Amino acid sequence: MAELIKFEDTVSYLLAKVTTAFRNSLERHMGTIGLHGGQIFVLFELWKHDGLRLIDLVARVNVAAPTVTKMVDGLIEIRLVTRTRIDGDNRSKRIFLTERGREMREEIEAQWLELEESCLTGLTETERLVLFDLLGKLRSTYTGAGENEDD
Amino acid sequence: MAELIKFEDTVSYLLAKVTTAFRNSLERHMGTIGLHGGQIFVLFELWKHDGLRLIDLVARVNVAAPTVTKMVDGLIEIRLVTRTRIDGDNRSKRIFLTERGREMREEIEAQWLELEESCLTGLTETERLVLFDLLGKLRSTYTGAGENEDD
DNA sequence: TTTTAATTATTAGCCTGCTAATAATATTTA
DNA sequence: TAAATATTATTAGCAGGCTAATAATTAAAA
Numbered sequence: 001m002a003e004l005i006k007f008e009d010t011v012s013y014l015l016a017k018v019t020t021a022f023r024n025s026l027e028r029h030m031g032t033i034g035l036h037g038g039q040i041f042v043l044f045e046l047w048k049h050d051g052l053r054l055i056d057l058v059a060r061v062n063v064a065a066p067t068v069t070k071m072v073d074g075l076i077e078i079r080l081v082t083r084t085r086i087d088g089d090n091r092s093k094r095i096f097l098t099e100r101g102r103e104m105r106e107e108i109e110a111q112w113l114e115l116e117e118s119c120l121t122g123l124t125e126t127e128r129l130v131l132f133d134l135l136g137k138l139r140s141t142y143t144g145a146g147e148n149e150d151d
Numbered sequence: 152m153a154e155l156i157k158f159e160d161t162v163s164y165l166l167a168k169v170t171t172a173f174r175n176s177l178e179r180h181m182g183t184i185g186l187h188g189g190q191i192f193v194l195f196e197l198w199k200h201d202g203l204r205l206i207d208l209v210a211r212v213n214v215a216a217p218t219v220t221k222m223v224d225g226l227i228e229i230r231l232v233t234r235t236r237i238d239g240d241n242r243s244k245r246i247f248l249t250e251r252g253r254e255m256r257e258e259i260e261a262q263w264l265e266l267e268e269s270c271l272t273g274l275t276e277t278e279r280l281v282l283f284d285l286l287g288k289l290r291s292t293y294t295g296a297g298e299n300e301d302d
Numbered sequence: 303t304t305t306t307a308a309t310t311a312t313t314a315g316c317c318t319g320c321t322a323a324t325a326a327t328a329t330t331t332a
Numbered sequence: 333t334a335a336a337t338a339t340t341a342t343t344a345g346c347a348g349g350c351t352a353a354t355a356a357t358t359a360a361a362a
Contacts, residue, residue, distance in 0.1 A: 005260045007195050011279060012267045014286035016177065016192070019170040020214065020319070021293035026167065027320075027347080038348050041167070044158050055310060063171060067349055069312060074347080091310040091357050109156045116163045122292050127285060128162065134274070134282045135165035141273050142172035174349070178317080189318050206340060218319055220342060225317075242327050242340040 022119060029115040033107055034078065038063075040108065042071050042095075046081065047105060051094045053086075062143070080104060173270060180266040184258055185229065189214075191259065193222050197232065197248050198256055204243045213294070231255060 007013045026037040045052060045060045054072065058065045072095055075081040080101035086094050120128050158164045177188040196203060196211045205223065209216045223246055226232040231252035237245050271279050 004256075005263060007263065010263065010267045011283050011286065012173075012177070012263065012270060014283065014290055015169075015173050015270070016188075017213065018166075018286050018289045018293070019173060021290065022163075022166050022170060023319075023348085025293070026163070036347055037167075053310080054312095062168065063348080064350055065311070066313080066351085070347075070349095089310085089358075093311075105155075112156060112158065112161065112163065116161045119163060119166070119289065119292065122288060123285070127288070130281060131285045131289075132160075132162050132165065134278060134285065135162065135169055137273060137278070138169050138270065138282075139165055139172065141270060142169070142176065171349070174318085178350075187317055204340080205342095214318080215320060216341070217321085217343080218317095221317075221319095240328075240340085244341075 025119060026115060029111050029118070030108075033104075033111055035108070036071075036074060038067070038071050039075050039080075040112075042068065042075060043080065043097075043101065043105075043108065046095065046097050046101070051096050053092045053094055055092070057095065075101070176270060177266060180262050180269070181259075184255075184262055186259070187222075187225060189218070189222050190226050190231075191263075193219065193226060193246075194231065194248075194252065194256075194259065197246065197252070202245045202247050204237075204245055206243070208246065226252070 023037060026040075030037050030040060041061045041063075042057060045057055049056075052060070054065065054068055057068050057072070061068060061071075072081060072083060076083060079098055082096050082098060083093050084096065086092055120131075123131065174188060177191075181188055181191060192212045192214075193208060196208055200207075203211070205216065205219055208219050208223070212219060223232060223234060227234060230249055233247050233249060234244050235247065237243055271282075274282065
């Protein structure tokens with residue numbers, strides 16, 4: 001009987017395909033200014049709160065600790081952040097933006113807007129708003145609904 | 152004057168977050184039946200057309216050749232497919248489903264439906280349809296709009 | 303105080319993506 | 333036919349994800 005599924009008709013299928021394509025686009029856009037896709041999200045958080053510990057970044061960026069460690073390694077290598085022991089607790093280290101890390105924000109934001117526009121090409125204003133709303137709902141499905149994380 | 156962006160208000164930001172969360176969910180769901188997230192898409196294509204060459208899979212799965220090679224390596228290791236030289240052209244090899252590769256379809260489909268349901272929890276029927284539609288549009292933005300690939 | 307438990311960060315190793323470089327075979331062109 | 337070009341697949345190496353295992357320090361319990 002084996003009721004065969006039309007995989008292509010599922011949201012998951014499309015999501016997987018869009019996901020891959022978007023990640024490539026993100027990587028390409030950020031590559032033009034010498035960055036990698038994942039590093040951006042660390043910078044986002046540091047621009048809001050400079051000097052976070054790795055564990056704080058883990059909580060905010062929502063990826064696993066070893067992943068953040070690697071992202072920070074990359075950012076250190078290109079001299080956008082530093083990692084220093086803090087006094088008081090010798091387990092922790094704080095990650096600080098360098099001058100350059102602060103300065104690059106404008107350039108990165110410009111690139112971000114290009115990314116945004118390139119992925120929304122072909123959608124009407126209304127569709128964009130609806131998509132934003134639905135993605136938000138999808139996200140809260142995963143993060144455990146009903147949270148408003150400012151700050 | 153450095154007009155600061157609210158990154159969180161962009162579709163790209165949400166897309167990036169959903170991307171990561173969904174990929175984790177996919178990996179977790181498929182992990183329960185001994186598979187990895189990417190391997191599924193190779194199987195999808197082989198169920199439609201058994202015996203494709205690597206280059207055919209590359210075109211259909213829409214990821215780079217070395218990536219497909221690795222996915223196939225994994226599938227060979229767990230004995231869901233085989234890779235054999237074809238006569239006529241000694242450059243190519245064809246990838247064939249094994250008995251087990253064919254049999255696992257039902258189990259995988261069941262898991263796929265669970266994935267689908269878990270990601271759509273919290274969306275109304277209408278929202279699901281709209282999301283499907285919008286993801287389709289996003290996808291064609293990347294693949295070069297206006298294609299209908301059946302078969 | 304000494305032992306045990308918890309916290310913080312890193313390392314090792316795997317899968318999914320990628321690009322660039324190789325290897326091997328087929329095809330075209332000279 | 334010989335040389336140059338195409339095609340097909342793999343290998344090497346990197347970033348972004350993950351989990352599991354270590355290392356190091358701090359805090360709690362005995």
